[in-house]
Amino acid sequence: MRISLDYYRILGLPIQATADQLKQAHRDRALQLPRREYSEAAIAARRQLLDEAYSVLSKPEQRQNYDASFLASPYEVDHSQPDLAQTDEIAHPDARSPSIEIQDKQLIGALLVLQELGEYELVLRLGRPYLSSGNANLKDGRFGDPRIVLSDIVLTVALSCLELGREQWQQAQYENAAEALETGQELLLREGLFSSVRGEIQSDLYKLRPYRILELLALPDQDSIERRNGLRLLRDMLRERGGIDGTENDQSGLSIDDFLRFIQQLRGYLTAEEQQTLFEEEARRPSAVATYLAVYALMARGFAEQQPALIRRAKLMLMRLGSRQDVHLEQSVCALLLGQTEEASRALDLSQEYEPLVFIRENSQGAPDLLPGLCLYAERWLQDEVFPHFRDLSKQHVSLKDYFANVQVQEYLEELPAESESAEWTAQQQWNRRGAVSQTIAAQPAEIATSSGRPIRSAQVHEMDVDRSRNATATLSAASGIATLPNAEQIANLSPEGGLNSSDQRPRSSGDRQRGNLDNGYRVPDADDLPPRRGEGQPAKTKRRKGLPLPLLLFGIFAVGALGFLLFRSVKFLTSKSTDDQLLVQLDQPVIPIPTQTAASPLSGEMNQATAQRVLEFWLDAKKDAMGQTHTVEKLTQVLAEPKLAEWRKNAEEAKRENWYKQYEHTVKVDTVEVSPTNPGQATANATIAEVTKYYEGEQLADTKTDNLQVRYSLVLQDNQWRIKDWQVL
Template identity: 30%
Template sequence: MELPIDHFRLLGVSPTTDLQSLLRTLQQRIDRAPDQGFTQDTLLAREELLRASADLLSDEPRRQAYESDLTALAGDERSVMPALDVPTSKEVGGLLLLLESGQALDCFELACRALQPPQAPALGSTREADLTLLAGLACLAGAADLHQQRRYEAAAQTLQQGLQLLQRMGQLPAIRQQLNDELDGLRPYRVLDLLSRNLTAQSERAEGLRLLEDLVARRGGLEGFGDPSMGPAEFQAFFKQIRSFLTVQEQVDLFSRWAPTSAAADFLASTALTASGFAQRKPERIAAARQRLEASGQEGVQPLVACQHLLLGQVELARATFERGANPELRRWAEQQSSDPLAQLCAYCRDWLTRDVLPGYRDLEADPDLEAYFADRDVQAYVEQHDPPSEPLPAAADSALSWEMAANPATPADQDEDIEGEDEAPWLDSWLADWRWPQIQWPQVRLAPMQWPQLPQPSRRTATVAAAGAGVALLAIAAAVRLRPLPPGPGRTPIAVQPAPKPVAKPPAPAAPAIPLRADAPSEAEVQALLEAWLDAKAAILAGKDSRIPLEVLARPTQVDRLESERAADQARGETQTISTSITALAIEERDPKRIAATVSLRYADQRLNAKGDPEGDPTKLELRNRYVFARDGGLWRLASFQKAP
């Protein structure tokens, strides 16, 4: 095997290191051998390779000749890299030195290759065990290097490759869990990486959107708390940056899918539809946005609905809705702009478009120009077809007409006389001329310091997701808006675990906690019973059996899907798992009406079995400490997520 490394880097010294320092480094490397569990054969091979490099570099003539060879390679136009030829008997020790030298990805690639036929070692041999351990450690280190370089998708692919390898080998469950945890932690960074790519990279962006939907589903919606690795403030900062990488249509599609269980998504869908309709001159989209906003039942949105009525040409309805929904503070501001109600509404609508509707989309470059909007032929055709103004707006006889004159407009010209080729909107010209638009102080979302990498932004800035209008405080993504409870789905008949019959002579034992768990404030015993029921069900599924309790009443779909995927992978290999888990301690750390987080200590043991039911590899026994998060959906407590506890 050829290792892509030279003697200096293998030993950990520079070409200028003197003999005494070189020998001291050699002894330190030998004394500090890795202790991750490699066999004595691998550690001995490592030591022999270190001594061989030190012997060469300690011999002055051989060292000078070797340095001359390295210099010649560096000057070769073919960019030839130095390499060391390592005998087969010492290649695992050489790969370990390659990992120690910081070349984790090279080590991972070579270890994977060595585990593939036809050079795969004998099953159950020490060589196989060392190569598998080396591949797992190199995968973790290589992914960490790629993460540091902000190559997030490459890091994720490396972790996935390592997981597939270790699952095929059926070894190292602890390292597999680490790989899973690292892969889960990379998800938001991968979303940033993939969605920030050019719009022509369709497959990459589609994968980014899929990961984003998975991330939101794992949380339980935009306002959910199902992901303990990202608190509400951190997620809000992340999502605020993500929005600037999404096109307006992507936002319409995403928010519309999330809207049934998220008030914030419902509001954002209406905003995105309005932005699309205004920028692309498609009033039918604004009509859909208005219907969505009206159906939401949210308080304080009447001024926004009034703006949408205005953009649809429904002037009288817009005036009435604004008058009905504006609070005293907004009324005072509006009266300062003009004495005419329509002028007030136009000012409010333009500022709403400027601040909250048009910013925040990757592919939208639109000015909040009401005059240009109503001058568009498609807009005029829609207004005339659906709801022609019952009361004509001011004529454009004089573009310099003051607001005082506009407040008492002259009778407009005959609307039936259409001037061919004229693109102006006569009934808006005088209203929009020479107007200085106000700077309304909208409610702002206070964000925690951004922890996410600042990738190059698209042309539009990111806007805060806040509802417009004085007194309207729809802070999207924050925890102010709660999830709407989901109705129980089909096949979710509650199953209660009943206590066993008790002898008459003994005092009655306490009843076992009921499953499904529906208590408003579950005790630690009830939470532990729910977790034990899930662990029992998980063990049954991985053993190729059926769970006695439906999985959907124990855990959210993300956990169920993950379990079913693992079982499908085992089935493809003709394997099953025998798992034993016992909870030794459980302590609830966080609690609110919709979320419980608990730190749990467990004793874990597993054994893989082949298609004949014979054991494969050595059994695993571990002491684990995990953090489990339970969420309440529609009155039902279920496992939402878990990770290794700090």
């Protein structure tokens, strides 16, 4: 049968290779044994092809004839043999490819050579037909023992899938890489072979999964099936990790901090609805980080789709966090968008976020309250910091005016129970009182310095973009007065009058104001512009609440303290990185080293005559390099152990310094090998060595010497490599 190979490629050389290069390549290829899982028959078939290639190309006349046929007309498939014709067709995707005739029993050797040359797709096209139809093509025995041949072909095809997957991984073709890896894994599972190789493939699939998720979620909306698959993979990772901030192992190689950055990056590929569904589900674990992300998704979607019911859900979720963290700005924003102006003002008064409050106050100068600055900040925050994290909102324009002008929004705000403000606020304060002790434990000191030196409140633990998201929430909190406006026209007509009292930072009475317009376009109303605030003039309804039993209170303090510690850890990772290093997992950069398969070292393996032969040949080559014209000592460090290593390094340095060198020609044959019965990492080898030495001083040949030696070598195993520790000439 014919196969798409040529003798030059078998040896890994170009057609212009010299005779010395042919000899060296043949030796190197022979020493580089394939994986230990291959059968002796496969290794022998591979060696036959190497020997055959060298035999033809090392003889000038045969090489000349081969070169002539190498460039001749393309091989024509013989369709008179149907089964082989199919094989040839698979082996020759390119009709002009050179090919050689091989024996049937050399098939596995040819596949092995192709796999080593990186022809992974060709191996799949050529090898897989033999694994179909119940492996019927192998049962007649013409390729060798069917059981052994099947095992070798399965291994070669599976390894080609593994290497093809890694190659496509490097090329950022993540789904193609996964398909190749899964193909190899399915083959091994079907045949029940090579569990160690299955383990390698599965490990790569785990590490590849974050890249696949990003690639799938980045697809256009019309690729809904693929995007759903990306979400499924993400949920699998979350389940295996135990949540966004979970500590279990999903085998991806991502630490908790890495995974949080990964979540931050993929948010830009998810819609607001997808994020809401995902993070609300994760918040039920419970997870404080997921709760905060769910709040952002609910607020963004509620505002963009003018569904204040979603904003109310976000507000209720914030109450879970309010007992442990300063989230008053976020609560103020939610109250603003729900028309609960008094509650928004109260929340804003409690906030400790310095920079956002400065911005709000600066943009409320001359106004009776903080409404103008809050409105401006809210719009900027939603536009610049919130919406960009949602693929369906990133280009949407933000307008508070349009939001409150919407009839659906107006109707919902009007239908909210009049007592909802006070009732919800009372409930929140109860949450806060329960968490007072835990705040002392987990949130003090209350500030964590960022890389820029600006203090960040511990409330920012839950934000995935600390600086920007925090500024955003601060703005929204101050806009509490909007909620009583029944329509957009009144919002547009707001004008500032009066200002903040410097002593208590509370708005002056409307009688102190002068009507006018702010530079930011908002207008602050007086008493005639606005209807009475909800609940104004009505006594607040309060309920007496029994204190918690002491054991329950202590348990709550312990639980909250533990969660506070987790939040502190989360914010520490978020604030310890510069903004340029926020995202660790990128589509074009590997987060973890992509594994590569390297050829087996000639110095490794079980000690026997073959291994000893390889070690001694390697040593003699290293000796040539060290004592030759270049005095290169790198190979010495790979094959010699002390004290011989230091001795021969010194010899090479002296030769270089004194400007002399030697040229060697060696032949070596290992006669016996004995492994120590008490220490399997030590062995002795007796060898016969024929050595021709030419001694040069400068460029002049000074002497020639021929030796036939019997040498006993002492070998030791270091770092899974056999090295020569000493020797004795017998």
